[in-house]
Amino acid sequence: MKNEVMVLKLVAFVFLVLSTTYAENEDIGVNEKSSADFSAVDSLMLDFLKKNHYSGATMGISKGNRLLYTQGYGKTTSGEIKMQPTTLLPISSLSKTITAVAILKLHSDNQMNLTDRVFGPSGILENIVPLDSVIRDKQVLGITVQHLLEHTSGWGQMTPYLYDPMLNPVYLARGHNVTNIALEMGINGILTHNDIIKFMLTKNLQSTPGMRFHYSNFGYCILGRIVEEISGMPYEEYIKEEILSPLGMIHTRLGPHQDGYIGDSLQPTLNFDEGALDIFTDATYTQDLFELWDSTLGWFSTVYDISRFVNGLTEGSLVDHSVLSLLRTRPISLISAKKERWYGYGVFTDRSQAWWQVSDQNGDEILLHHIRCRNKITVKDGQTFCKDNEDLSVVIIMSSNNRKDIKQLSESLIASVETWPASDELSVNDLGIKTNDDVFVASMIPENDIKAVTNAFLRLKYNPSWMDAYVVNGKTLFTVVFKLDKKHNYRVAYLKTKQSLNLLVEKNLKDGYTISFVVSCNSQQDSGRTRHSVVFRNRKESKKEDNSLTWWNQSWKKYITGTLNYYKSYNYAPVIQSVIVHKGMKHVSYRFEKKKSKNWKSYVDLPRESLEQVIKENAQHNRRLRYLDSYFENGELLFSGVFTSDSNTWMVQVDLTETELRENLTQMSKRNYEPEMIIGYEANEQPMFVVVWKN
Structure with missing residues (x-):
């Protein structure tokens, strides 16, 4: 008792x-x-x-x-x-809110109705049935998606010896007198979502669906499986793609970091009436358990x-x-x-x-x-x-x-707030460094997070004016300079193949968008293959004529022996010259703009040791560094650069560490300098940076 x-x-x-x-x-x-x-x-x-x-x-x-x-x-x-x-x-039942929004999104996309039946013939999860194929309580056949959302499905958490089936492994680990679901189902291992659902389909409901409120973690477990069935994607993948990434929620994840404390992350515990358990010191709490709780209790966030x-x-x-x-x-x-x-x-x-x-x-x-x-x-x-x-x-x-x-x-x-500040939107302060009212810099962004980070800035009308991709310790990273622009609309596409980019450019041209920036990189999450990232700007909103020409993934030999001189003869100068080396082959993605002055110079295969001297020599001829890109060829760090005529005041810093970059982004703004370009590269297994500042 x-x-x-x-x-x-x-x-x-x-x-x-x-x-x-x-x-x-x-x-x-x-x-x-x-x-x-x-x-x-x-x-x-x-x-x-x-x-x-x-x-x-x-x-x-x-x-x-x-x-x-x-x-x-x-x-x-x-x-x-x-x-x-x-x-x-851990955000516990806020996980349910995320799941509910996923269901509403599927409903909004006309992929399902909230009145759809869940179980039985023609139900969304009709393929999930008990081991003996008999659903014990026929009222279960009347459960709809809406019932699960509002906790009126009839399943509750107060039935003796069962209680909350989602916590069954926890109850057993604590020695409580509860039904052993795995034992009753003959399972020797970790319970899955479908195991628990099949087991619960053999039990009676506590009330008729739609009649009473019974808070149910299990109900939201079922909703997670509905997300999977309707979308054709794993629950976690759908949430990341359709909710987290569009809103820039890069820190939100299922379960804690598996090695405990990482930076500002925290070791959570589960609190019981008789004491707390640390999930990293108790063998019960594994990543599998948080994956079991995914759509009901599993998310961690900030x-x-x-x-x-x-x-x-x-x-x-x-x-x-x-x-x-x-x-x-x-x-x-x-x-x-x-x-x-x-x-x-x-x-x-x-x-x-x-x-x-x-x-x-x-x-x-x-x-x-x-x-x-x-x-x-x-x-x-x-x-x-x-x-x-x-x-x-x-x-x-x-x-x-x-x-x-x-x-x-x-x-x-x-x-208690008497006066609300007029501006100072803070929602991206954890993603980048604000150098002035109009500029944010986000650096060292992993390639799998770059889309989400950009989405967070685009929502606030901060648009990429500069992007750089580089590899450090086998990981592809991005640094982006975001500038506030409320007058124009932008679209950004990351890590596209040449073929998919061709189609994307064609679609954007029809919509009135043209390329304003392109950068190529070796995608380490795609086995080092060449990928392209592009910024599109709506030219319908601009009074200026677009006198630019852009292309991507052209062979280096063709570019250096033909393209460069051809456009030069028509008074075009390169403003982007992104070099990539893959399997010993060198390619370039470029952008040319029409220039009145022919006082420009392009460099390739520029060693790090020569970079500062070349910058000084061009400055003496009234040419400033307009573009710079780093790449490795045969293990050697090299740079591709373009210098153009410019009378503005500018400054270049070379070989900044990550810490120095962060410090300078704050300090230089006090001197009325803003970062125009930030180029990353690896040196001695550490990230280093070149920064071009404009007054």
């Missing part, structure tokens, strides 16, 4: 959190640069943390889909890491990424607003018809049109809170926290779960 009571406690109190021990005399402070506009926010947060015995927290506040403030307070449970907006943390999620979602970047409004759908159940608050699709909501999600049904240690500001809304003491019609969002992640109402805290935080 004692074990049964313990299990009931477990159902109510188990969620992904970061356990903590709080020292009463510990001085909790802010961890990042504060802001006068948000000083009251900091005071409220610090007071709340100290009074309620939290060791730390991190948060972000957005207004009008713009992230305006982020901050970290105190430390993590161990006291070894400061809580910051970049800290990788304040920056979650803020990008809510802001991108509410502005219509993923689905249009008519579909987004479905998040707040009231269940058709008569029982919930008169309730002031209810569970919609992956979020809680109420009559005020606000919606929010917490870490678990009974846990408030993680909060995503979006407030619709259509009328002035008040909180305690008559304070208004909707002073205009711009919606507000708050993301709060505590260092532990102390069972406090942080939704009410979020309302107080917003109410």
Whole structure:
């Protein structure tokens, strides 16, 4: 009997959190640069943390889909890491919100209906059946996608000896008196999603589908399988491609880093009523377990990424607003018809049109809170926290779960802001370095993240003015200079083959877009093959005539013996000369522009030792470095460069380390210099950089 009571406690109190021990005399402070506009926010947060015995927290506040403030307070449970907006943390049931949005996106794309049946003949998952092919409770055949979204499928988490089937491996590891699903199914190994679904199809529902609310992690496990079935892609791949990448959420991933602490990442634990378990020191918690929890509890993220999620979602970047409004759908159940608050699709909501999600049904240690500001809304003491019609969002992640109402805290935080800053969008501050109001630099971006990073900047109208791709320690990396341009529209394509780029260029030309930048590289994730990345700009919006010529992947011999001299005779000069070597063959992607002056010079196979001297010699002839590219041939570092006539003040720095690059990006802006080109290369197994600054 004692074990049964313990299990009931477990159902109510188990969620992904970061356990903590709080020292009463510990001085909790802010961890990042504060802001006068948000000083009251900091005071409220610090007071709340100290009074309620939290060791730390991190948060972000957005207004009008713009992230305006982020901050970290105190430390993590161990006291070894400061809580910051970049800290990788388990987001528990916010995973359900991500899954719900995926379902809405599939619905928006007309790939499925929310009223579609899930099981049985003609059901979405008709191929998943029990081992004996008999679904025990025929009411299961009436379960729809909508029922799963709103937790009214009839499956719950309070049935004795079973409880939450998604936590079955955890219960057993803790010695609780629960049904052993793997044993009953004759499985010797790790349970899969389909194993649990097949097992549950042999059990009775707790209520008729659509009639009662039963919070169910299992229901969202099924939704993950629906995403896979409809999209034809693994769940994780679909989420990354259709949700994370479009919004620039490069830090969000399933499960923690497998080797524990990495940078600002954190070792999470699972909290049980009888004690906490560290997932890295207990053999129960493996990457397989987080993959099992994928669509219901499995995602890890940061304040920056979650803020990008809510802001991108509410502005219509993923689905249009008519579909987004479905998040707040009231269940058709008569029982919930008169309730002031209810569970919609992956979020809680109420009559005020606000919606929010917490870490678990009974846990408030993680909060995503979006407030619709259509009328002035008040909180305690008559304070208004909707002073205009711009919606507000708050993301709060505590260092532990102390069972406090942080939704009410979020309302107080917003109410405390008397003056909102007019600008200072912060949502890409974790992705790059801001050198002035109009320029961001994102450096050392892995090739598998470059598309997502660019999407985050494009959303804010920061467009690539310079791109460089280079290989360091066998990894292809990108450095991009983003400049603010609200007048023109841009499109960016990364890592395309020559054939796919040909088709893409043709399509963009029909839409009025022409190439403004091209760079070629060896894609290490594609066995070193040649790939091309291109920036397109809408020429319909420009009054200037396009006097440029661009091509990619031309043989070096043809370029150097024919193309270069041919265009020179028609007063064209190269402004891009991207060289790539693959399997001993050298190719070039180029761009020519018509020039009045013939005072330009092109270089190839330029050794590092000669680079600075060549720069000085050209400066003496009033030629500045217009383009530079690095490449390796036969193991030797070489450069391709173009110098053109220019009267502007400029400066070149060579052989900067990554640390020096970051420092100079901040310092040089104070001298009114902005980076025009940043070229990366490998030297002594370390990344090094050449930077061309323009006054």
